[in-house]
Amino acid sequence: MYFAALLARTEDGWEASDTELDDVETLADLADLAREAATDDETVLVCIEQEGVWFGLVRVDGEDDPRVYVSDGAAAMRSSYGEVLLSDELLGREPEDLAALDQLVDLDGTEEGEPDREAAEEAPEGEAAEDTAPSGPLGDAQLLADLGLEAAELFSLTPQDALNEVAEALGATDVLESVR
Template identity: 75%
Template sequence: MYFAALLARTDDGWQASDTELDDVESLTDLADLARAAAAEEETVLVCIEQDGAWFGIVRVDGEDDPRVFVSDAAAAMRSAYGEILLSDELLGREPEDLAALDQLVDLDGTEDGEPERTDTAGEDESVEQVPPGPLGDTELLSDLGIAPATVLTLTAEDALGEIAETLGCTDMLEAVR
């Protein structure tokens, strides 16, 4: 089971609200959802957790690119919501649309557009290699009072509670949980 919450900075402090991610298909969609919850161009944190397996934080500051941290990339990759957070850039991969363009214009050197064969006996080609453990911007909460080393030690069971406690909105988060 998933829980997703928006923590938005306002003139009166931080406000928490739960959110549905059913219509979110990309990190861009998620950032747009966060911006819609912001007063002016204030900071919004999108917090996602899955049953103690992993958690993710997306920080959106106005029109800046979203900053992402995922506690366990391999676990998140097995989840629909985790896949949204794990962009090609974050994973250090070539974007999928560039890979598709390479195939379209036959830049791999094969004849007639035939894919190059490699020996992958025993490997499931549909499984993407994603590093286990934390991945992303460990400094995304540093100006809010949570050091990068602390972000790395947060566990999926208590991460959102600790973040909300530091921001002073624990009661609000628990009310929407």
């Protein structure tokens, strides 16, 4: 079971709205959705959780690039919503369009159609390297520091209580509970 909500900062505090992520395919789509909920380029926080397994936060401030934190990359990778958050940059790998270009122009030194032996050796058996993510937290653990939640506190949150703790730190407990 998933829960997703937008917390948008306003002059009067935080406003919450639940959101459907069915049409969201990329992090850019999610950032656009968040910007639509913003007033005057204020901060919007996208909160996503899979009950008891992992949670993710995406902070969007105006037109700045979104900042992402995921509590468990490996668990999120097994989720369609988690995959939206796990960008190539966050995972520390080459973007897909550059990898495709490498294959087209044969920059890796292999013959056309010949598999890259090193990449095949590094990937766990039965799994492509690009289909994995490290277990544990990924991303910008400082994304809420200026709002009262330091990285150490974010790391200590359990998936069961994380969004409630984040809302409490922001002073948005009541508004988040209203959309649960």
